[in-house]
Amino acid sequence: MEITWYGHSCFRLTERGMATVITDPFDHSAVGYFPLKLKGDIVTCSHTAPGHSYFTAVKGEPYVITGPGEFEIGGVFITGVQTNGVHKKASENEQIRNTLYLIQFEELNIVHLGDMDRVPTQSQVESLGDVHVLLIPVGGGTGLNAAKAAEIISLLEPRIVVPMHYGVPECKIDLDPLAKFLKAMGLKEVETQPSLKIANAKALPEETQVVVLDYKS
Template sequence: MEITWYGHSCFRITERNLASVVTDPYDHRAVGHEALKLKADIVTISHAAPGHNYLSGVKGEPFVISGPGEFEIGGVFITGVQTNGHTKKTQDEPRNTLYLIDYNGINVLHLGAINRVPTQTEVEALGPVHIVLVPVGGGSGLNAAKAAEIISLLEPNLVIPMHYATPQSTIKLEPLSKFLKEMGLTAVSTQPSLKVTSANALPEETQVIVLDPVGN
């Protein structure tokens, strides 16, 4: 399985003989990153915003998932869980859906624009999470401290930060360095993509992987 980051909250996840997934495709005019030129079998949308639901950036006729539910497409199992916008105290809170994407037993969790730390019960309901794609730069999503708190609850093998300030980004977000500090790291070397052969190949201790955005 290979995970590639295109900037903001947009990733492409591929595996031979299985459906490809693009998460949260953005309108480059809204976020500042390079215009998307992607193809996918499945597109997941965490919430309704130009930085997260720009379907015109994805070619083909992908199956679009934009809310809670359980789906199986092309050998990939996806579970959508609503996280924001369902409390009476904050009726105006924007809705967000996180997606647990199961590729041959490797579980990838895309948190979308989650803005609160889930309960222990909510975390346990997800089951094992091997790789988490987590917003760390504030704005509509988690800030660095809350991101670190969620990671300690999920106990994933790998963490890939997203939704933070980059040289290309035009949205006001916090830098990656804040999150790295929360995780007790000073610097992490970046890589173009993450390739995982099996769940058994993942590290036992949680590791942070920083990806370079494609085309930026």
């Protein structure tokens, strides 16, 4: 399968003969980066915000998932798990809830944490099972900061970690740079790559590996 990052929390997950999944499509006028031009069969949304739920950026008629539940579409199994409140609405005292997603392509389990901002509960951890690829916010703001991200990684023990939701020159949101997360992980530099390709579960590294993706324009 192939995982491509488009900036912020937006990824495209593809596998031959299976549905294509788009996560957290954003409105570039609010977030920055480049305008999204995507096609997909499924769209997952962690919470309602311009940076995470701009569905018109995905062409066609995708199946949109906006909260917890279990779904099977085009051979892909998706489990949405509600977590913490992300932040309060400007005009109300109500917290906007975050949903993380376990996305299963046959034997590969990918977890997208959305805008999670705290360590998950034991029951949430157990509901995920073996995490092969973890897509995790690391830049603070309304999501995890570097220290909390590192703590969650040690808790979930994924095979591959892909950081997201951090500060880059094209991002309009004030977020910490990637270097802060790499330092928390005990790494100096990680060579970026255009996408993450995984042949099968047997090709996964035995020890946790951080993979930094270039965002696609």
